[in-house]
Amino acid sequence: MEVTSGFALLFQQFSALLRKNLLLSWRNRKATLLQVLSPLFFMFLIFAIDKAIKAQYSNTTYYKSVPEPPLRPSPSIPPCENKFFVKLPCYDFVWSGDRNPRIRTIVEAIMNNNPGRTIPPSKVKSFSDKAAVDEWLLNNPMHCPGALHFVERSKTIISYGLQTNSTYVQKRGKYEDPTFAFQLPLQLAAEREIARNLIGDSNFSWNVFLREFAHPATAPFSTVSSVGPTFFLAIAMFNFVLQMSSLVTEKELKLRQAMTMMGLYDSAYWLSWLIWEAFITLLSSLLVVLFGMMFQFRFFLKNDFLVVFFVFFLFELSMTGLAFMLSAFISKSSSATTVGFSIFIVGFVTQLVIQAGFPYSDSISKTFRIIWSFFPPNPFAQALHILSEAVSTSEDHGIRWSKRGQCGPEDEGCVITINDIYQWLLATFVLWFVLAIYFDNIIPNASGVRKSMLYFLNPNYWMGRGGQNVKEGGVCSCCIVSVPRQEHVTPDDQDVLEEQNTVKRQITEGVVDANVAVQIRGLAKTYPGSCNIGCCCKCKRTKPYNAVKFGYFSVCFVFQFGNIVGLLYNLLLRETDSFLDDVQCAVLELFQDLWVNFERDQLFCLLGPNGAGKTTVINCLTGITPATDGDALIYGHSIRSSTGMSNIQKLIGVCPQFDILWDALSGEEHLQLFATIKGLTPSSINSITQTSLAEVRLTDSAKVRAGSYSGGMKRRLSVAISLIGDPKLVVLDEPTTGMDPITRRHVWDIIENAKRGRAIVLTTHSMEEADILSDRIGIMAKGKLRCIGTAIRLKSRFGTGFIANISFYGNNVESRTDNRDAVSTVHHEAVKQFFKNHLDVVPKEENNNFITFVIPHDKEGLLTNFFAELQDREEEFGISDIQLGLTTLEEVFLNIAKQAELESAAADGTLVTLTLTSGESVQIPIGARFVGIPETESEEYPTGVMVEVYWEQDESGALCISGHSQKVPVPSGVRLSSSASARHRRNSRRPGSVHGVIIDPSQVSSVRFQ
Known part of the structure; x- marks a missing residue:
């Protein structure tokens, strides 16, 4: 392509x-x-504010040029109700000097001669002197806008004083000027009537006009400014x-x-x-x-x-x-x-x-x-x-x-x-x-990936090289250290060891196998914990990055000049492997020491419970997360090299564990986008997109936005995206999650057909999917590859044995129902006795039509003669069909997971509580199968009692207790008391708890559990 x-x-x-x-x-x-x-x-808000401000000043001449101001008649005394925030009842004005008849006459003239409006007596209040006015104003605030104080000095001299509230107030965007609104009218009225009284002419003309000063226009208010x-x-x-x-x-x-x-x-x-x-x-x-x-x-x-x-x-x-x-x-x-x-x-x-x-x-x-x-x-x-x-x-x-x-x-x-x-x-x-x-x-992303703070100074960054010099690091207050190289651990499983030796031999001999698409070489991934540096602090390690580290720097307060020189030398000029050999770091191992080949034209299925490290392996291979140690070659390109990873990403297609889609883009637009990113020629994108949509049965929904897709449709679209552009390596992380059985079968066909010309890595929790699609299977648990091989080999090695399904004739007796049931019971009992006598096994499952037996591997030598005799007696036993097969892959998976949990529990001392039917509680290690109950020795059971514990996986993949058998006597060769006491001493931190005794399966081969 x-x-x-x-x-x-x-x-x-x-x-x-x-x-x-x-x-x-x-x-x-x-x-x-x-x-x-x-x-x-x-802009409209600015315009509205501008208009509002201009409207507020529209009645003023402040922003106008006024060379010849016009005359304005003197204002009259306004009603007190016109004043902003006045309290009722109110007075137009109050005055002092009411004991003087001449003053009283002047005030009456002010009230009667007010231009445009006569002031009624109820709107005026009089007092004897100024002190009385002040006292009233203080006790009655905001009830009067002003006061007049009159004093007759002589027959020709009458003095007056003016008292107003000079506070400027605003109401609904309008300002009230007390000088022009109240003070000036009172002043003009008092002077007019005093003058008329002194000259003795009540009709004396007294016309006063007002004119503002001439002025140029003031610069208008700039709203924009x-x-x-x-x-x-x-x-x-x-x-x-x-x-x-x-x-x-x-x-x-x-x-x-x-x-x-x-x-x-x-x-x-x-x-x-x-x-x-x-x-x-x-x-x-x-x-x-x-x-x-x-x-x-x-x-x-x-x-x-x-x-x-x-x-x-x-x-x-x-x-x-x-x-x-x-x-x-x-x-x-x-x-x-x-x-x-x-x-x-x-x-x-x-x-x-x-x-x-x-x-x-x-x-x-x-x-x-x-x-x-x-x-x-x-x-x-x-x-x-x-x-x-x-x-x-x-x-x-x-x-x-x-x-x-x-x-x-x-x-x-x-x-x-x-x-x-x-x-x-x-x-x-x-x-x-x-x-x-x-x-x-x-800055570390969601996966903890980051580059060195000085990555741009590294020539390898610009030239795209890096190779094996990638280091992990973190910043702390004292120093930066790399995670120590993982020590090689010899696998416990023979097939895993053989796979490891094959990879190492190819590396040592320089053999390039054309059939190997991916070669994983001692790959390991750890996340950091705390590091004791040994100088002045404890470091909290940050998550790793995936580019070459060129240099490091940090600040550490030290007292010796030699320490400073040594620190700078190690940080800036030397590899961190040689720096501070006494560093103690606690790390979380997600997986370690992985050696495996993924071959072309094959599907490798990676199984394991949640947290086993499957997704982390995929993240390392796809460049999401950097490996801590080791390397992997994908079609000859190293994942530890920036150029290598750039080339790898052009060769791979990924279906992530969770759908990563734009809700607003359609399925067709998604495929076109990723096809373009993969570098397909523009002329071929449309045809390839339509073909991919047809393969995953999304043609009818091609124009529909992905946000409207069901969960199964989104998974199909993710599978189609992973296969776009003919990738040489396809990584499928639980691709059929959320699909109905029919669609799942169709996607299986797509994956099966996609094997040709490429390698496929699949992770899944469906054992049926793994059994049908995989050419080879690897099961991980607790960060280690526990077994590897074909499904048949894993079943034969780690299964409980063989499954024999015996079917019976159901309607071959034309008699009463009671007679048929009696005959069926006879046949069932005869077959069960036959299996008991020859193979010493009991039914695992039974109903009216069939019986299922689990035959241990150690009986394999007896099976040829056994089944030959059983076939000869089919008519006698009423058998219609005999099927013999290996145990399921799910049972293999559970056995592997259980063994890993046992090892982990033994190392960590992890215990769970087993509650017996009698109500007793016993502490047992995770995965323990045969458990003796301490302090149960009696005359009837001199060696005590024991139970078989049944285990299953919960939704997270962890082992949990599903039930247990009835109590049975402990074999005579097994002692509980001393073991129980020892275990009790080791777990003295749980006073009063009873700790079960683990019994080796070889010691209870003769025990029959129910």
Whole structure:
């Protein structure tokens, strides 16, 4: 099959990922439309605020040029109800001096002659003196807007005083000026009536007019300058959060990991996201400027279009780089919103600081300004400030494109220009993007994979070499150490040992077997625990990485100069194998010392309970997780080499344990995407996609989104993805989970046909699936390969023996039912007695139509004559059919798992509680079959009693007790008391508990359990 490579493949992958981003945006078009039109929403908010502010000042001349102000008549005393926040009952005014008749006359004249409205007596309150007024005002706040105090000095002199509440208040956006609303009317009224009283003419004309000072128009309030920066930052943060969420979502759902396993270049991945987000940023910035011009903001109309556009574009581009960088630290997409809001708050605060003139002035050090400018909202806020100042009045013309590198004529303390800000935003974008790639490599991903902090200094990284020099490491406060090489352990099983010797012999002799697709050479995987360094601390090891480590550095407080030199020498110049030989590390071994060949045109099935290490082996082979020790060659390429793994990922197809799919993409689009990533030629992709869909019976659902698929359909799609592009190695991790029996059989046929020309590695919990599909089977338990071989060999070696199914004639007697039942019973009893007499076995299962016997392996020599005689007596026993076969693969699996649990329990001292039917509780090791009950010796049972314990696997694959036999006497050669006492002493940490005695099966061969 023709495939592309090199730069052509890079471009092809980039195009496919760009199309994927476009499809996802289109499928989620409501969110995309909201993202694109968010500038319109925020611009409309700015426009609404601007209109509201202008409406508030529409009745004032503050923003108007007034060369000849008009005359205004003097205002009358308003009703007290007009005052904001007045309390009822209220008074228009209060006065003092009511004991003087002349003063009383003046006040009555004020009330009667008030222009436009006579003040009733109930709205005026009098007092004898000023002190009484003050006392009343204090006791009755907000009941009166003002007070008049009159004093008659002589017949020609009357003095008055004015007392008003001078507090400015606001209500529903309107301000109340107490001077013009209440003080001035009271003052004019008092002076008018005092003058008339003194001259004795009540009709004396007293006309006072008001006129404001002539003044030019004050520069109008700029909404864009004041509230615009906050909304412009909100526009960028809206895109920022969505960009970060998109990246984190693909990482969280392991979608990127799935593409990487299929051969995706990191450069294609980052380039596709960069171009896509740059396009969204370009569109958003363009709409910001166009919407600003549409709403007729002077900020956008008077400054050159390109000047404003590049401010917004480069700022949002820099924020995109920051989003890429921060996504490396975030593992949950839900956290992106929190991070985005936090950055918005910080940006808002720094904007307020910048509007106050800090720190872009010559009074602040240049070093501080440089540090301040690394945060993109800061230079952006300064750019908005400069552009706003350039259009602060209607006579200003803004900043021209040719003048972008110059300071304004009135900006004496200018230290940064628009052009400088362009350079800063572009430089910070490059910085954040480079840091995004760097942190993406050195921060452990979900599988614990990371590179060295100095990986970019290693020439092998750039040249794609690495070989066997890969080391694991972690960072701590004292040093970095590698996991010690695993010691070789000789396998207990002869077949596993033979497989190991075969691989080693091929390596030693340099034999290249053309039939071997995958050769695993002592592969091991451990996860770290705590390391006692022996200098000043205990290290907590981090998860490993999968690239060559070139150098290490850390900080350790030591006191001797020689120690410092030795530390730097070992860390920077030498291999860590020779560093600190006294390091003690506790590690978790997932699997160890694995030696095995996977041959072409064959399916190797890897079985084992949960936690056995199967998936970890697959992760090591596919590059998800680095191996701690050993190596594996896949078609000659090493998994320990960066170039080797790059080549391997082009050759393999993977069906992961859990479906990794985009809910918004259809099955057809998934296959097209992965076919493109694998490098298939564009002309062949459609035909291959349709063929793959037909093979997994998804043709009718090809256009349906994967999110609408059932669990079985998703598994079929994952299987199809793993086979796309004719991979030479196919890894299937539980591929038929969730499928109905008919579909499962069909997928089995697909897998069987896929063997031709490739090697297949299968893991499954279905023993039937393993039995039907596998050419060879390996069973792992507790991180070790316990056995290997064909299904027949494993059954013959690890099964309990042979299964004999005896079927009887059911309807050959034409008599009454009672007679038939009697005859059937006779036949059954005769057959059971025959098996008992010749083979000493009892039925395992029995019903009216058949009986099943389990025949131990040690009876194999008797079977030929036994079954010959049984066939001769078929008619006598009423036998219709005799079937003989090996025990099931499930029984082999359980035996292996049980033995591993026994070994682990013996090593760890793990015990479980067996509750007998009598209510007694006995502590026994996991997997123990024959258990003696201590302190049960009696006259009837001088040696005590024992039971056979039955085991099964729970949903997690761990062994658990399913039941036990009835109590039977312990054979005479077995003693319980001394063993029980010893065991009880060893487990003294559990006072009062009874510990069962493990009895070897060879000692109870004559015991019959029921």
